[in-house]
Every structure is written in structure tokens, then in C-alpha cells.
Amino acid sequence: MQVLKFGGSSVATAENMFRVLNLAEAAARHAPTVVVVSALGGVTDALIAAGRRAAAADGSYRDLLRELELRHLEAVRGLLPLTGQSAALSLIKTNCNELESLCDGVFALGELSARTLDRLVGYGELLSSRLVAAGLGARGTAHQWLDSRQLIRTDARYGHATVDFAATNPLIQAAATGEVALYVAPGFVAGAPDGTTTTLGRGGSDYTAAIFAGALGAEKLEIWTDVSGMMTADPRLVRAARPIARISYQEAMELSHFGAKVLYPPTIQPVMKSGIPLWIKNTFAPEDAGTLVEVAPPANQAFVRGISSIGPVALLRLEGSGMVGVPGFSRRLFAALAREQVNVILITQSSSEHSICVAVSTPDADRAQHAADQEFAAEISSGLLDPLDREDELAIVALVGEQMKNHPGISGRMFGALGQNGVNIRAIAQGSSEKNISTVIRQQDVRKAINVLHETFFEATTRQVNVVVAGVGNVGRKLLEQLARQQPWLREKLRLNLRVVGLANSRQFVLDENGLDLTNWEAALAAGPALDLDQLTTSLLALNLRNTVFVDVTASPTVAQTYAGLLARSVAVVACNKVAASSEYAQYARLKALAQEFNTQFLFETNVGAGLPVIGTLNDLLRSGDEVQRMQAVLSGTLNFVFNNYDGTRPFAEVVRQAQAEGYTEPDPRLDLTGTDVARKILILAREAGYPLEMPDVENDPFLPAACLEGDVPAFYEQLAAHEAHFKGLYDAAANQGKKLRFVASFENGQARVGLQSVAPGHDLYSLQGKDNAVLFYTNRYVEQPLVIKGAGAGAEVTASGVFADVLRAAH
């Protein structure tokens, strides 16, 4: 014997019912089968609405009943051949007439009792099961319709009756003897001792099927629904959610309680008792494997079987010194909540006993609050307890898995992953059975939290990283090229799904949470709205995406001002822009502190030496206990290029223009030529070395004639040309001594300096080529020979690759 249950969507239309008939007949060829059916999708709600309208003297209940009648008549016409329709049509008519009389009575009395409501809603399953039976009859399939009201005996708790298994099991065994291969029974309905109709609670058709399976000692129970099994997480929230192949009864019950609506939790009890395997299958994809619920499924590597969520919930906190060491507070709280029929979903109490916290579903929260306030009114007014604290718009997200027991580190990974994504945990509960670790978080964080947890526990294979790039000029454009080229490699080798979800230039921006096509980003950006940085960051934060990295490849102070707000929401910031790290020390320190406080990253490796690993190396030295004594460096790719290429044969201005054309200068080249860019860099290095310097502390010995700084960039170039003799003089003075000009930054004894120097052959900074940078670190460990970092220190390609490396660091 086996039992198959078909849910409302499986029997919603005649077309769907054909599938049900095929599946039922196929099953019956294998073993005698009981088919239990729910009402047609939406019918139970419509029946409840009709009853309530009638009780409220609202005559429109008749319209609802008419629609229901039409829907069932239509199903008959779709399901049965013309010649075989009349009996079924008149059965529907008769039932619908009864329904109408029942509602007319409710209308006349102005009252809908729980008993009448049960009778009313029970018609949904009675009609659908009759339809399925009629369909089988029309196909000549031998079957028998069983009246669950006569077989499942319950008490008279209408709406949620309790089954009397001692009375029920023999009745079912006597009715479904296996003489015919196929039985059809309505789900949900049962019978009270006086013969009136009771119901088993919403979702009760699953329970009906399990009662039949338990009573008959069925070889299996199959719940046929519209999804291919229990999923690792809600697929509407997590795209990568997948069906769970095998799960234990306990785990299935936990997941069902916590929002995996595929299974009505009490269903599991009757089959669990006898160890009957329970399958969850998809009526619309019967070839899919589905989920097997059983006693002891094999362990999976993550030890977590699924992630569930439930919300909205409210958190109620009772707190006060009067609770400490005084027995009975919790008993009184729970008794008060029970009197108000409030279901407590989660409880936490710290060992200090100073507070007790309960989560209830939001619709229950007012009653719960009122009940608790009343119960403790005396203690609250005497100051022993604080007035009840209530927080709304929360949700519970839970990890479920029996194998989590005795495996350390799972909650650590859970909290770590949530923390890194700025998901604040308001309360935590874990029973000693360790089957469920529940966290209460903000409702608006649920999607992000579940995705992050899903990635952590089920997609060890891929991690999604969401990148926004502000600035698509010289460096930004190269960065996008590199990202696009490297995406497949990152997916395959690092298991990173790195997506660009936003772009901006000084005029426009675009955000797309599904990720932008990097082969066509220019068109997407051109179609975006006018740039409004507030709107960009607000919309980005509203998307609340996980693992988000904001990359600043502009030179803009206003973009730098957005960092604090982003870091405070756990969005990592990668800055190629040097403005923030070289602004007031307090601001630099604040951004670093925010990154630490909100478990995220503020990275700016390319601020010094472009793609060279300068800041990272300095940090490594300090982290391992070394101290910087002195730094000497060439930090301007532009100036090094200029002094390597200028010998008076071409005008100085032309060489500077070439540096700009080749992408080495700042967007405003005067920042390079005045030494400001180098001053910023040595300032950043000094700060990273632990010295809280400000920009005016850096001594800058400029080599440009003052006239070059009057006016705009074209005027600057004109003045460079006009002062050609000055530059030639500088060159000749050095060359005549066999030296080279280098714009050198140094830091020693707490003092930072930048300025032009002539360096002799043999000097560490003499032999730099092209746009090279070089940094010499003299430390406690590198005393005589410095640690030297040298290489191309400017240029779009190398800078973009440095930014890329920071993005990957932030992603991890």
C-alpha cells in the first residue's frame, strides 16, 4: 500500500488534474494506492471569505459561491467527455446548493461558528476528490472514493481537531483493504464524535495523507506539490537554492516550522512513528528526484541541511533587576502569552537572568505586548521591571541540520558570514539538540543573510562579489577590461562570481543588481540617470547586496566623501583615489576604524606606487613587529618619466604632455609637477608606518617657477614652455656632474620631505627606468641594505591591476 497526496496547485485546473490521474494510475500499477487531494488552489480561502462575508451581512458571498461553482463545473467539462459529464455536474450542483444554504443560514444568523466554518471549508476537498474520482471513472480506472469524515475520528476542536488514532486506524484499515487498486479520499476533513465535520488545520491534507499512511503501514508516502522537493533555502530569495536529496524527519520538521512551506509540520508525526519513507515530488516535473524524508539520511559535508526564514516577527524583551534570582517570571510571561493564544516562536534568556526575550509573529505582537504589560503591571510600576521593550520588522533566519551536533565552528561561520555583510544579529537561539541555530535579524536583511549563509554552507564552490566602479576614465576603463577578461578564470579557479553591478562617471550612473554586461557597459552607463552620488549610494545600500565592494577610480573629493557611509554599512571600499587617505588625519583614521568596526575593508594599495605592493609590504613588516626608521623613494611615475626623457632636445612641456598622453599624470597634471601627488604618497606611507602626520607637515621643495601655477591647465603648459631655460638649467647642472634628476620623497625622524635631487651613479634611485617608482624601507630588520620595491609606478594597465588585486582582497 502507498499513499499519494496532491496539493491545491496539482488539482487547480482540468489540465493539471490529468497529470494527477496519470500519476495515480501509474502508482496503482505498482501497488494499491490511496490518493488524497486538497481543494482546488485558492478554493479554501474563497470559502472562508464567503462565510465571513455572509456573517458580516455582506451579500457578495453569493458572487464568491457562484464563481466557485463555475470553476468546478468548468473543471468537470475539461476533465470528462461530454457523455460522462451529467452525473458529475449534478454532484457539483448539489454540493454547491448545500454550500449556498449553509451560507444563507450564516447570513440570516449573522454568525459564523467554528463548527459551521469547518463544514463550509470542508466542501473544497469534498468537491476536488469527487472530481478526481469522476476523472478516474471516465477513464475506466477501477477506484473507490473514501469519505475521510467517516474514517478519521477527532475531538470537537473545530478548526484544529485532534485525531483519535485508536479509533481512526481500524476504520482506515477496514476501508482501504486493497481490494481495489486505487482509493481517492478528501484531505483536510475529519469527523467529530457527533458526526459533524472537523478540519485538521491549514495544510491538513498532508496530515490526512500521513494518517492514512500510518494506519495502513504504507511502504511510502508521496506528497506531490509544485516544487521539486524541499529546497536548501527559499528559491524566491536564493537563486542558487537546490532541492535537498535526503533529509531526516527531524530536519524536515524544523525546516517546515521555519517557513519551508512544502510540508505541513504535523504530517511527519504519523509516518515518523513507523519509519515510513516520505517523498516530496513535483507534479509538474515528475522526473525530478524530489526529496526523500527518512530516518537517517547520509551526512553532508556542510552538516547543514537547509536554511529557513520566517517573518515578520516582533521581539519582546522583559528586563529588570527584579528578575534576577526570582523564580516564576518566565512561567508568568508564558502563561500570559498562552492565555492570549500567542505562539512563541523563539526564546532567549541570558544566564544573568536580567532579561528574557521572546519572538512572536507580528500579527500576534499587540496581544502579546498587552498580555505581558498587564501581567507585570505591578512590577513595572514599582520599578522592578522596565516596561516591555518591543522591536518590529524583524525576521528569524535559521540553519537546520541534525549533523551540526557536536561539530564546532558552525555557529562561528554563521555569525562571521553575517557580520562581514553588516547583518546585525538581534537575538540568537540554539537548543542543546543543536538541530537549529536561529538568529533574529532585520526583516530587510533577510535576502542578503540567506544568500550569504547559502554561499557559506552550500556553495563552498562559488561566492558572489558585487562591485561598483566610480570612474571609468584612463584607469577605470582598463579595470573593467581586466575584470571582463578575468571573470571566467575567477569563477573557475577562485570560485568567485565577480559581477559589476554599478558604474559612474562625472555625468551619469547605472545600477543593476543582476550585474552589467561588461562587453556593453558604455551603452548601459549612457542610458543611466544623471549622476547623483547620494542617489547612487542610497540605491546601492537599498539593494542590500552581499559582499559589495565600492571602487573609487576617480580623483574626486566628493566621491571620497561617500566612503564613511558605505563602510558603516559593511560595504568594502577600494580607493585608487588618494584624496581620502591623504585628507585630515582624523578622517583617514576614522575610515580605517569604520572598516574595522563594521567588519569590512578600506584598501588603497594603488595610492602609492600604482600596482606595486608598497603599502601591503609596509603593513606586513609592521604586523610582524618590525619598525620603520627611514624611507626614501621615487613615487612619481610622471616625474620619473619626465626626468628620464628630458635632456633639452625636446621641450620640457612636450615631455610632460607625453606623460599625460600615456596616462601617467593625475587628471590634473599640475598635481604631479608641483610635487603634491608625491607629498600625498609619502604622507600616506608615514601614516601607514604609524605616524599621524598632516599634509602641511610634509616639506615640499618645489622646482616649478611660481608662474606655472597661475591659471588653468592650458596656461600651465604655456608657462612650462615659457620657462624652458629654467628646466634646461636644472638638467644641465645635474648632467654636468654625471648625475640624474630625481624627485625624491623621504621620511626620517618623523619628518617627511619631497623635492628635486641630483643623484649620482651607484645611488639606489639612479638607475630607474621610464615611469619607474622605487621605495627603500630602512627598518629595525633592514638596517644596512634597505628592502627595495621597484617597478612601473604609473600607467593605466598596472594601476588597474593593483585595484583589481585590492578588489580580490576585499572579496575575501
Ligand SMILES: NC(=O)C1=CN([C@@H]2O[C@H](COP(=O)(O)OP(=O)(O)OC[C@H]3O[C@@H](n4cnc5c(N)ncnc54)[C@H](OP(=O)(O)O)[C@@H]3O)[C@@H](O)[C@H]2O)C=CC1
Ligand atoms: N594614472 C595612474 O597611473 C594612476 C592613477 N591613480 C589614480 O586613479 C584615479 C583616476 O585616474 P585616471 O583614470 O587617470 O583619471 P581620468 O581623468 O582618466 O578618469 C577619472 C574618471 O572619474 C570620473 N569622475 C570624475 N568625477 C567624478 C564624480 N564626482 N563622480 C563619478 N565619477 C567621476 C570621470 O568621469 P568623466 O569621464 O565624466 O570626466 C572619469 O571617468 C586618480 O585618483 C589617480 O590619482 C592612482 C595610481 C596611478
Ligand SMILES: N[C@@H](CC=O)C(=O)O
Ligand atoms: N600621477 C601619478 C600616478 C600614480 O599615482 C604618478 O605619476 O605617479
